[in-house]
Amino acid sequence: MLRSMSVGFIPYVVMLIGIPFFNRSVSVGGIPLLALWMIIWVVLSPAFLALASRLLPRAEREDQL
Amino acid sequence: MNVPLVITAVIVAVAVIIGFAAHGRSAMSIEEWTVGGRRYGGLVLWVLAAGEIYTTFTYLGAAGYAYANGGPVFYILGYGVLAYIISFFLLPPLWRYAKRNGLLTQADYFTSRFGSRWVGALAAVIGVVFVVPYGTLQLEGLGDIVTTVTNGTISSATAMLIAFGLTALFVFASGLRAAAWTSILKDALLIITVLIVGIGLPLKYYGSFSGLMSAVVRAHPGDLAVPGSSGVLGVGWLISTLLLTSMGFYMYPHAFMAAYSARSAKAIRRNATFLPFYQVLLLLMFYVGFAALLVVPGLAGSNTNFALLDLVKKGEPSWITGLVGGAGALAAIVPAGAIVLAAAALVGRNIYRDLLRPAAAPGSVLRVSRVFVLVIMAFSLWVAIESPGLIANLLLTAYDGVTQFFPAVLLSLFWRRTSKTGVSGGLLVGVGLVLYLVISGHDPVWGMNAGFVALIANFAVLVAGSLLVPDRASDEVMAGYSPGPAAGSAPAPANVTAEGG
Numbered sequence A: 001m002l003r004s005m006s007v008g009f010i011p012y013v014v015m016l017i018g019i020p021f022f023n024r025s026v027s028v029g030g031i032p033l034l035a036l037w038m039i040i041w042v043v044l045s046p047a048f049l050a051l052a053s054r055l056l057p058r059a060e061r062e063d064q065l
Numbered sequence B: 001m002n003v004p005l006v007i008t009a010v011i012v013a014v015a016v017i018i019g020f021a022a023h024g025r026s027a028m029s030i031e032e033w034t035v036g037g038r039r040y041g042g043l044v045l046w047v048l049a050a051g052e053i054y055t056t057f058t059y060l061g062a063a064g065y066a067y068a069n070g071g072p073v074f075y076i077l078g079y080g081v082l083a084y085i086i087s088f089f090l091l092p093p094l095w096r097y098a099k100r101n102g103l104l105t106q107a108d109y110f111t112s113r114f115g116s117r118w119v120g121a122l123a124a125v126i127g128v129v130f131v132v133p134y135g136t137l138q139l140e141g142l143g144d145i146v147t148t149v150t151n152g153t154i155s156s157a158t159a160m161l162i163a164f165g166l167t168a169l170f171v172f173a174s175g176l177r178a179a180a181w182t183s184i185l186k187d188a189l190l191i192i193t194v195l196i197v198g199i200g201l202p203l204k205y206y207g208s209f210s211g212l213m214s215a216v217v218r219a220h221p222g223d224l225a226v227p228g229s230s231g232v233l234g235v236g237w238l239i240s241t242l243l244l245t246s247m248g249f250y251m252y253p254h255a256f257m258a259a260y261s262a263r264s265a266k267a268i269r270r271n272a273t274f275l276p277f278y279q280v281l282l283l284l285m286f287y288v289g290f291a292a293l294l295v296v297p298g299l300a301g302s303n304t305n306f307a308l309l310d311l312v313k314k315g316e317p318s319w320i321t322g323l324v325g326g327a328g329a330l331a332a333i334v335p336a337g338a339i340v341l342a343a344a345a346l347v348g349r350n351i352y353r354d355l356l357r358p359a360a361a362p363g364s365v366l367r368v369s370r371v372f373v374l375v376i377m378a379f380s381l382w383v384a385i386e387s388p389g390l391i392a393n394l395l396l397t398a399y400d401g402v403t404q405f406f407p408a409v410l411l412s413l414f415w416r417r418t419s420k421t422g423v424s425g426g427l428l429v430g431v432g433l434v435l436y437l438v439i440s441g442h443d444p445v446w447g448m449n450a451g452f453v454a455l456i457a458n459f460a461v462l463v464a465g466s467l468l469v470p471d472r473a474s475d476e477v478m479a480g481y482s483p484g485p486a487a488g489s490a491p492a493p494a495n496v497t498a499e500g501g
Helices: A002-008 A010-022 A033-054 B003-021 B030-038 B042-053 B056-069 B071-101 B106-114 B117-149 B156-174 B176-206 B209-219 B235-251 B253-260 B265-274 B276-280 B282-295 B301-315 B318-356 B362-386 B388-396 B398-414 B420-439 B450-468 B475-479
Strands: none
Touching: A002 A010, A002 A033, A002 B071, A010 A033, A010 B071, A010 B235, A033 B071, A033 B265, A033 B276, A033 B282, B003 B117, B003 B156, B003 B176, B003 B318, B030 B176, B030 B253, B030 B318, B030 B362, B042 B176, B042 B253, B042 B265, B042 B318, B056 B071, B056 B117, B056 B282, B056 B301, B056 B318, B071 B106, B071 B235, B071 B253, B071 B265, B071 B276, B071 B282, B071 B398, B106 B117, B106 B253, B106 B318, B106 B398, B106 B420, B117 B156, B117 B253, B117 B301, B117 B318, B117 B362, B117 B398, B117 B420, B156 B176, B156 B318, B156 B362, B176 B209, B176 B282, B176 B301, B176 B318, B209 B282, B235 B253, B235 B398, B235 B450, B253 B318, B265 B276, B276 B282, B282 B301, B301 B318, B318 B362, B398 B420, B398 B450, B420 B450
């Protein structure tokens, strides 16, 4: 489970840590920089969660309940 | 002819018909009524979650918050996806426990896991106290939307009375199914109108998104970052708010309950994987808020919530105003339905049955809960019409308040010593601090979200209380969280517990 969580939580941790570095009142391609930083991780998170699904313990992946 | 009025009325009428039709032909058991028989997967689970999350507050509030504060609005962009990541790991074991133990409400979980109906009742009271104002907020939002799009033809009180009278009735009849089915219409309309308005208006006035952003920076230099024009909502606030709201997201009693309605743990995880895409749309609402700041300046206080509607009325043809009005009305009706359902079920199960009539039959619990749908809705209407200011304080604290459930839920999954003493102490300290800090005007406190500070205190009390007066959950209780084999095959050995490993 730890393996899966360490991948799944990457977008969570990276988004928060990056906030101070992208907090400038400018826009890039019509998107505010700070919003762009968050959107990147919003859009990437499905990929990280899909990967996290594959790394779940077998019992969890094959749960039939 | 008043085009926006007709379109809004037709949309609400269709939703009400869908809500009643959701009942189906079979008789309604309490499990059907509260958690839809636990059979939702795929699209329905997706729109039900989205239906509860994207409310009038998101719809009008996102634009209004951008208008009023600038950069701090970006928290709305991030907290959803952070919450889905937590839910991906947190909800599957919780769902399995709920299914095996026949749980229907959030407080049922506290009663069952900590073996005390008093802890359950405490959770029920806290849940009701914080969730009902949130429902009342939806009511007021609906009233504002309808009055604005119809140019005052329909008064706010009349709109609330009609729409919420009907909502109370279809929730009474169809329970969670009404919320799930009407969500489909609501989300379709919401996505369409957000796209039309969010792309159309900025382009109409500024030619491009870059043009809009440059204009915003020229007029309000710091507005695209935190603290923006708020002055106090800085980086520390943003990070602590994202942490708090991502943890509190599924702690709303109605969201917790909607998670029970999934048909499998896998459906919950798939939902968490794909819901983030919805979040990107919110960026468009920020553009509308920023455009409104320049095109219809001068709104202040709670009137900033009209930023979107004012701009739409000014810049779009009347049929689009009608569509926006209808979508906004449904964005109030659907979550309000789910909220009143959850609150009524908490009263019926965890206060009426657990405290007053332990021997009550499921049928009688269902009857009491249904009556409370009408009682709670009538109470919310009365508050919304008579004294909207009364709930202002409670509302400010709603998110901070429900998040106080998080430490207990999280620890209970893998720490078997998590005890009723620790949980009740933590809840009381957390909720008490939230009320004190917010009502006395200490939010943010030390540059951080006050709810987050209360959460840390709650967590400390929970751990200390559980160490000093521990309970020891049995192996059977803890096995409730583990993955299981298909129905009919041999049960899994007790040591195959994936959680916490």
